[in-house]
Amino acid sequence: MTLPHLPRDISRRTRLLKDGHSGNGPVIYWMSRDQRAADNWALLAAAHAASALSRPLRVFFCLAPAFSGASSRHYGFLAEGLRQVAGSLAAKNIPLEILTGKPGITAGKRAHSMNAALIVTDFDPYPEKRSWKTELLKTASCPVAETDAHNIVPSWIASPKKEYSAATFRRKVSPLLPEWLTDIPEIEPMPPMNMEGAAPFAFPGTFPASLSAPDTGDPLEWITPGEHAASERLRIFLREGLERYGQERNDPGLDGLSGLSPWLHFGHLSAQRAAFAVSATPETESSKAFLEELIIRRELADNFCHFEEAAGTYGGLPEWSRKTLDAHRKDSRPVLYDIHTLEKARTSDPLWNAAQREMTSRGKMHGWARMYWAKKILEWSPSPEEAFITALFLNDRYELDGRDPNGIAGISWAIGGLHDRPWPERPVFGTVRYMNYGGAARKFNVKHYIQKIDSLVSTNL
Numbered sequence: 001m002t003l004p005h006l007p008r009d010i011s012r013r014t015r016l017l018k019d020g021h022s023g024n025g026p027v028i029y030w031m032s033r034d035q036r037a038a039d040n041w042a043l044l045a046a047a048h049a050a051s052a053l054s055r056p057l058r059v060f061f062c063l064a065p066a067f068s069g070a071s072s073r074h075y076g077f078l079a080e081g082l083r084q085v086a087g088s089l090a091a092k093n094i095p096l097e098i099l100t101g102k103p104g105i106t107a108g109k110r111a112h113s114m115n116a117a118l119i120v121t122d123f124d125p126y127p128e129k130r131s132w133k134t135e136l137l138k139t140a141s142c143p144v145a146e147t148d149a150h151n152i153v154p155s156w157i158a159s160p161k162k163e164y165s166a167a168t169f170r171r172k173v174s175p176l177l178p179e180w181l182t183d184i185p186e187i188e189p190m191p192p193m194n195m196e197g198a199a200p201f202a203f204p205g206t207f208p209a210s211l212s213a214p215d216t217g218d219p220l221e222w223i224t225p226g227e228h229a230a231s232e233r234l235r236i237f238l239r240e241g242l243e244r245y246g247q248e249r250n251d252p253g254l255d256g257l258s259g260l261s262p263w264l265h266f267g268h269l270s271a272q273r274a275a276f277a278v279s280a281t282p283e284t285e286s287s288k289a290f291l292e293e294l295i296i297r298r299e300l301a302d303n304f305c306h307f308e309e310a311a312g313t314y315g316g317l318p319e320w321s322r323k324t325l326d327a328h329r330k331d332s333r334p335v336l337y338d339i340h341t342l343e344k345a346r347t348s349d350p351l352w353n354a355a356q357r358e359m360t361s362r363g364k365m366h367g368w369a370r371m372y373w374a375k376k377i378l379e380w381s382p383s384p385e386e387a388f389i390t391a392l393f394l395n396d397r398y399e400l401d402g403r404d405p406n407g408i409a410g411i412s413w414a415i416g417g418l419h420d421r422p423w424p425e426r427p428v429f430g431t432v433r434y435m436n437y438g439g440a441a442r443k444f445n446v447k448h449y450i451q452k453i454d455s456l457v458s459t460n461l
């Protein structure tokens with residue numbers, strides 16, 4: 001089967017992963033990474049395919065019983081976001097069905113039972129999600145296509161290989177942006193009969209207790225899940241935050257970041273929507289710095305997970321850094337902390353403890369602090385392999401935006417020099433870039449950051 005005719009701005013973001021027998025049932029959008037109704041290229045692809053084939057459109061979301069250490073806070077955020085998606089889709093006469101089980105297999109079987117004509121899914125290079133897709137391809141009998149709804153330039157078009165650094169990736173992506181960084185069309189309502197025969201939207205009754213998610217305490221109160229809150233946050237950032245971003249983003253004591261990553265991670269907000277809005281403002285140092293993070297760094301993380309089979313493991317780190325860390329494996333560490341001491345923020349470093357507490361109690365550590373936090377874990381762990389596992393475990397359990405290519409790339413950068421270059425050699429780190437408390441104190445008011453976290457944590461705001 002070739003894909004049905006789709007408008008060019010959708011078809012160029014879509015590729016056929018597998019051919020198969022196209023049944024006389026609906027077109028399915030298996031929503032996974034991009035959990036939103038607006039600005040969603042994968043949903044648009046499925047809707048246009050359904051219209052072209054004169055078939056109903058169905059949307060599935062599959063709840064996995066466990067996902068890379070996701071905890072109760074993540075499932076809560078996801079559930080509320082999906083409730084909103086269901087409402088927005090229903091307003092367009094598109095039903096959303098929640099499935100439970102191993103996602104790729106479950107989605108494939110459900111599509112088979114409906115005699116689906118085509119499955120469209122969103123692109124996601126996160127290692128565990130890649131395996132879900134492999135399972136979908138094995139299980140589904142109909143053709144399967146994927147649409148990159150997360151990156152501005154689809155990952156397979158941005159570069160055909162694993163990039164060495166932000167500089168090499170930027171050289172490829174920047175020239176493509178005038179063509180790809182466009183507005184995104186609104187989805188047209190389907191005819192009312194599209195809802196016929198669809199079960200009303202419902203979460204499994206015992207959700208989330210049926211899931212084996214670790215409990216990370218009460219839901220976070222300072223942040224609201226879903227597309228509406230994400231758009232509102234973007235609006236506020238454009239109005240009040242963007243102009244300060246360049247100056248303030250490296251001071252964790254200030255609120256200089258956009259704060260958008262939880263919504264971007266859950267797909268409640270389209271990065272392209274955010275980038276398009278910023279690119280419509282006058283170009284400044286701040287807007288350039290923000291777009292560098294939002295486009296180049298974020299899409300570089302996808303590039304790494306897409307092309308590096310071992311991404312998310314120590315073996316995925318660059319060879320030069322594994323060599324230098326190995327050469328320094330026997331160096332004496334200033335102190336060793338086990339994972340429980342780290343988790344409880346009981347080290348002798350007040351800056352590190354503040355960062356850790358920011359993450360455990362609020363689910364989002366400041367971006368600069370994340371670099372320092374992970375590098376200290378390397379310094380305080382018995383081996384670099386253990387440091388990598390500890391950092392990824394804590395990040396993914398507590399960060400709302402965890403379990404993401406950005407987290408894998410960030411930790412691989414901090415502990416293993418990914419996308420970085422060798423620096424002067426020193427104990428433990430070898431030639432991997434080093435950071436210390438003195439450097440932080442020269443950069444920003446460390447006391448102020450610690451006080452800020454103390455007051456945020458005590459009021460849970």
Ligand SMILES: Cc1cc2nc3c(=O)[nH]c(=O)nc-3n(C[C@H](O)[C@H](O)[C@H](O)COP(=O)(O)OP(=O)(O)OC[C@H]3O[C@@H](n4cnc5c(N)ncnc54)[C@H](O)[C@@H]3O)c2cc1C
Pocket residue numbers: 249257258259260261262264265293294295297298299301365366367368370371374395399401402403404406407408409410411413414
């Ligand atoms: C050790 C470590 C762990 C990290 N773990 C995660 C993680 O689990 N999930 C996650 O989304 N990001 C992670 N990052 C990247 C970055 O720190 C966060 O994206 C950022 O702090 C999110 O906050 P913000 O949205 O307010 O950022 P802003 O500075 O306002 O940036 C806007 C957006 O740009 C992107 N971005 C910003 N910095 C980076 C970066 N360094 N790499 C890739 N994309 C970036 C994000 O999508 C972010 O939401 C990690 C970085 C490090 C060093």
